[in-house]
Amino acid sequence: MILSFTIVSLILATTLGILFYKNRLRVEANKLILSRIKQDQVIEISAALDKVMLEKPYLDPDLSLFRLADQITTSDKNLSCFFNQHLETSFYDYLNKARVNEFIDRIKSGEYQNYSLSGIALDCGFKSKSSFYRAFKKEKHLSPKEYIEFLKLADHPKK
Numbered sequence: 381m382i383l384s385f386t387i388v389s390l391i392l393a394t395t396l397g398i399l400f401y402k403n404r405l406r407v408e409a410n411k412l413i414l415s416r417i418k419q420d421q422v423i424e425i426s427a428a429l430d431k432v433m434l435e436k437p438y439l440d441p442d443l444s445l446f447r448l449a450d451q452i453t454t455s456d457k458n459l460s461c462f463f464n465q466h467l468e469t470s471f472y473d474y475l476n477k478a479r480v481n482e483f484i485d486r487i488k489s490g491e492y493q494n495y496s497l498s499g500i501a502l503d504c505g506f507k508s509k510s511s512f513y514r515a516f517k518k519e520k521h522l523s524p525k526e527y528i529e530f531l532k533l534a535d536h537p538k539k
Contacts (some may be wrong), residue, residue, distance in 0.1 A: 417458050417465075425462045428452035438512040439505045445471045476515035479505045483516070487528060497524050 417425070432451050437443055448471075449459040463471050482504040486492045492500050501524075503511035516524050 389391045411511065417461050421454075421458065422462060422466055424465075425452065425459065426456055428454070429459075429462075433478065436478075437484070438482070439503070441502075441505050441507045443475065443505070473518075475505070476511075477519055479512075480516050480519045483512075483524070484527070 423440060429448075429452055432448070437448060437451060446456045449456040452459070454462075460471060463469055463474055467474065469477075479501075483500055486500055486504065495503075498509040498512065501509065503518075504512075506512040506515070513523065516522075517525070519528050522530065
């Protein structure tokens, strides 16, 4: 009885492993099929995006995929594919990462000491305090206050 249970368990585990592997291959094949942009387009979009991001369009809370695509002279479908397939992130996660980094740069600069955290966050392009806290926690795995405390400790370690 125990031997047959072990054999059944082994067969089941092997079958699940094969199914998982086949599913993984299917997902990878679909990624290749769905990739709408060619390598030269990837390079062009990447360079154009880098250039446009220097202008900090993410500070606009109403920035959309369509408007950003228009700024880098590509289609919103190509830009979405670029984010998903080549950067392995979504448009909104990409924007929020840039906004979180902008927030951190402003905190580090010391120029915003008289501002509230939510005031700085709204100035960095977040639409609300809750969206800021959610994005910050996702990006840094700490709350903004915890991160700021971490920065203070890093700057002034205890002796």
